[in-house]
Amino acid sequence: MSVKKSHLLSGGVTLQAVARAAGVTIATASRSLNDAYGVHPATRARVLQVAKKLNYTPNRFARGLVTGRSDMIGLIVSDVRNSYFAEVARGVEDAALEAGRDVMLCNSDMNSARQMKSIVSLLDKRAEAIIMNSVAALSRDDQQQIAAAGVPIVLLNRAGRDGTFSTVCADNEKGGRLAAECLLRNGHRNVIHLTGPKSHANLARRSQAFVKAMSAQRGTKVCTVHAIHTLQGGYGAAQEIFRSMNGATAIFTGNDVMAFGVMRAAIEAGIRIPRDISLIGFDDVELAAMSFPPLTTIHQPKYSVGRAALEIVKELLESGTETPRHRVLDVQLVERASVAKISR
Amino acid sequence: MSVKKSHLLSGGVTLQAVARAAGVTIATASRSLNDAYGVHPATRARVLQVAKKLNYTPNRFARGLVTGRSDMIGLIVSDVRNSYFAEVARGVEDAALEAGRDVMLCNSDMNSARQMKSIVSLLDKRAEAIIMNSVAALSRDDQQQIAAAGVPIVLLNRAGRDGTFSTVCADNEKGGRLAAECLLRNGHRNVIHLTGPKSHANLARRSQAFVKAMSAQRGTKVCTVHAIHTLQGGYGAAQEIFRSMNGATAIFTGNDVMAFGVMRAAIEAGIRIPRDISLIGFDDVELAAMSFPPLTTIHQPKYSVGRAALEIVKELLESGTETPRHRVLDVQLVERASVAKISR
DNA sequence: CTGAAAGCGCTTACAG
DNA sequence: CTGAAAGCGCTTACAG
Numbered sequence: 001m002s003v004k005k006s007h008l009l010s011g012g013v014t015l016q017a018v019a020r021a022a023g024v025t026i027a028t029a030s031r032s033l034n035d036a037y038g039v040h041p042a043t044r045a046r047v048l049q050v051a052k053k054l055n056y057t058p059n060r061f062a063r064g065l066v067t068g069r070s071d072m073i074g075l076i077v078s079d080v081r082n083s084y085f086a087e088v089a090r091g092v093e094d095a096a097l098e099a100g101r102d103v104m105l106c107n108s109d110m111n112s113a114r115q116m117k118s119i120v121s122l123l124d125k126r127a128e129a130i131i132m133n134s135v136a137a138l139s140r141d142d143q144q145q146i147a148a149a150g151v152p153i154v155l156l157n158r159a160g161r162d163g164t165f166s167t168v169c170a171d172n173e174k175g176g177r178l179a180a181e182c183l184l185r186n187g188h189r190n191v192i193h194l195t196g197p198k199s200h201a202n203l204a205r206r207s208q209a210f211v212k213a214m215s216a217q218r219g220t221k222v223c224t225v226h227a228i229h230t231l232q233g234g235y236g237a238a239q240e241i242f243r244s245m246n247g248a249t250a251i252f253t254g255n256d257v258m259a260f261g262v263m264r265a266a267i268e269a270g271i272r273i274p275r276d277i278s279l280i281g282f283d284d285v286e287l288a289a290m291s292f293p294p295l296t297t298i299h300q301p302k303y304s305v306g307r308a309a310l311e312i313v314k315e316l317l318e319s320g321t322e323t324p325r326h327r328v329l330d331v332q333l334v335e336r337a338s339v340a341k342i343s344r
Numbered sequence: 345m346s347v348k349k350s351h352l353l354s355g356g357v358t359l360q361a362v363a364r365a366a367g368v369t370i371a372t373a374s375r376s377l378n379d380a381y382g383v384h385p386a387t388r389a390r391v392l393q394v395a396k397k398l399n400y401t402p403n404r405f406a407r408g409l410v411t412g413r414s415d416m417i418g419l420i421v422s423d424v425r426n427s428y429f430a431e432v433a434r435g436v437e438d439a440a441l442e443a444g445r446d447v448m449l450c451n452s453d454m455n456s457a458r459q460m461k462s463i464v465s466l467l468d469k470r471a472e473a474i475i476m477n478s479v480a481a482l483s484r485d486d487q488q489q490i491a492a493a494g495v496p497i498v499l500l501n502r503a504g505r506d507g508t509f510s511t512v513c514a515d516n517e518k519g520g521r522l523a524a525e526c527l528l529r530n531g532h533r534n535v536i537h538l539t540g541p542k543s544h545a546n547l548a549r550r551s552q553a554f555v556k557a558m559s560a561q562r563g564t565k566v567c568t569v570h571a572i573h574t575l576q577g578g579y580g581a582a583q584e585i586f587r588s589m590n591g592a593t594a595i596f597t598g599n600d601v602m603a604f605g606v607m608r609a610a611i612e613a614g615i616r617i618p619r620d621i622s623l624i625g626f627d628d629v630e631l632a633a634m635s636f637p638p639l640t641t642i643h644q645p646k647y648s649v650g651r652a653a654l655e656i657v658k659e660l661l662e663s664g665t666e667t668p669r670h671r672v673l674d675v676q677l678v679e680r681a682s683v684a685k686i687s688r
Numbered sequence: 689c690t691g692a693a694a695g696c697g698c699t700t701a702c703a704g
Numbered sequence: 705c706t707g708a709a710a711g712c713g714c715t716t717a718c719a720g
Contacts, residue, residue: 086425411698
């Protein structure tokens with residue numbers, strides 16, 4: 001019955017049927033359908049026409065069995081519900097569609113066991129490449145096993161030479177610098193930088209560049225505060241901060257959700273943004289444009305990250321190369337209404 | 345070379361190799377790996393052990409060629425970036441993982457041509473079922489072609505008997521009723537209902553049930569306003585509404601984003617929620633908990649919609665039935681801080 | 689430019 | 705309980 005189903009799927013039309021109807025052997029039929037060379041134009045045209053009329057669609061299993069190709073690529077993200085990854089996924093899918101490929105989506109929950117399970121399943125299904133935001137805890141063993149599969153791997157949000165795998169990420173350093181420049185330009189000299197745990201590499205890069213750019217200007221003061229990088233974390237930290245501002249006129253948060261936490265704490269404390277204090281975030285999540293006031297932030301090219309990852313996959317697949325490629329994508333300042341110009 | 349790659353993927357280990365190492369034919373090896381019956385426990389154990397040691401993983405193409413099964417299901421949504429569908433996608437993926445299946449994700453952009461292209465591609469890749477939020481404009485022709493594929497189709501956000509396809513959707517009627525009851529319970533008698541275009545079936549269901557439940561109470565007044573069902577639409581409509589409230593004490597919006605539009609207009613007009621006017625939304629999007637004030641709304645089980653869709657797929661696949669199944673999922677009121685009790 | 693044939697790696701009646 | 709064999713529907717050298 002399953003076999004019968006399979007017939008239904010392809011409309012029951014096999015290459016054999018097409019060949020017969022076109023008066024050739026399956027060999028020429030196959031060649032006509034695939035390469036342009038080595039088959040008489042007239043024959044080719046006839047086969048194509050017949051195939052179309054019969055509504056022929058090749059059996060992927062049969063083809064895959066001999067070519068080894070599946071035309072599918074795997075995408076593993078921690079969670080699509082995270083809008084960052086939803087954007088990335090969309091970028092990957094759009095680029096994949098253009099490249100005639102489908103994408104298999106997996107969620108890892110930042111759980112290395114689940115991630116490994118997904119990888120195995122994707123490899124099992126013959127994914128031709130895997131794009132993923134790897135969790136840190138990928139054992140040496142797993143890493144080798146993955147590399148051994150000989151399938152291109154593209155890591156998301158990882159800067160530079162990660163060894164064996166390709167990477168795509170946003171220019172966090174530039175983002176940090178842009179935030180500093182924005183604040184400086186608006187006259188802020190005494191600012192607070194609220195960020196996540198030091199272990200978070202991307203956040204750390206932003207912080208470092210931010211502090212460096214601020215310090216480049218004389219008479220500047222930056223006070224860095226670490227908290228959990230969530231809305232709650234930002235909220236809690238802001239409550240503390242508001243108790244003793246020490247003359248700070250602006251806050252730069254490592255990401256937007258922390259900024260939203262700051263906003264909430266500000267409302268509750270009767271502090272108005274940007275009148276009493278300016279605020280600038282990082283990421284440019286959807287909500288940033290809808291908050292009140294709309295948040296000035298650094299735009300991360302999430303969608304482009306997805307596209308870029310698939311482009312790397314395509315390059316790797318086409319060239320047959322194994323040497324990893326690396327891309328860092330540009331970010332930019334999006335000025336909305338949460339940063340005020342202050343007079344000195 | 346492609347063929348060589350294919351070898352790398354499965355570690356180069358074929359059933360043949362396992363069989364040889366276990367001292368049996370590929371027939372028994374296959375049986376050992378698949379069914380439990382008809383093979384001596386000892387033999388079976390030996391084969392399993394060898395397979396494990398050799399790190400054997402069956403070639404999906406070969407298996408698929410004979411069984412017709414791919415263990416993949418397709419999911420088509422208008423756009424994963426829409427958080428509603430991101431949630432749905434997650435639900436589908438989780439349930440699929442449990443069922444040992446992978447999901448291929450496609451975005452249709454509410455474009456029937458793109459949608460049809462995705463369907464064809466999914467069918468081509470032997471998706472065993474397709475879950476999708478169908479765009480209205482699916483031609484009779486396309487519909488038949490899809491049905492002809494003999495693959496279970498589950499439509500999202502479609503109520504009831506849609507003819508040939510299974511459906512899953514939230515209980516919009518109940519949601520509308522809950523909103524009305526909440527308002528009534530809090531003493532509201534004169535309210536405004538702000539919703540989208542009448543053509544939107546789900547919105548219409550909510551409206552109808554809301555109005556009906558409000559009217560059930562004597563001395564009640566509901567004024568319905570139609571606008572585009574976006575933040576902008578809600579914003580614009582609210583500006584109008586605030587000009588002549590005619591004593592209304594609450595607004596029920598057909599979805600949350602319209603409510604956010606109302607919130608913005610309220611802030612600008614100096615109207616405080618819920619002190620000056622109460623507000624209740626529908627959907628319970630992520631932002632609803634983060635807005636100021638946090639929005640009272642009707643929770644839609646987005647994640648569960650995804651899971652339910654996959655459950656239907658499983659049932660249909662296991663039973664081999666073709667008769668469509670329908671599920672409508674429960675919704676519930678989430679009381680936050682945007683509705684005030686009013687004294688009469 | 690085209691055909692005959694091997695082979696991709698499995699599953700599954702059919703015998704024993 | 706196990707083996708020998710057919711067959712799934714393609715692609716691709718190898719001849720001609």
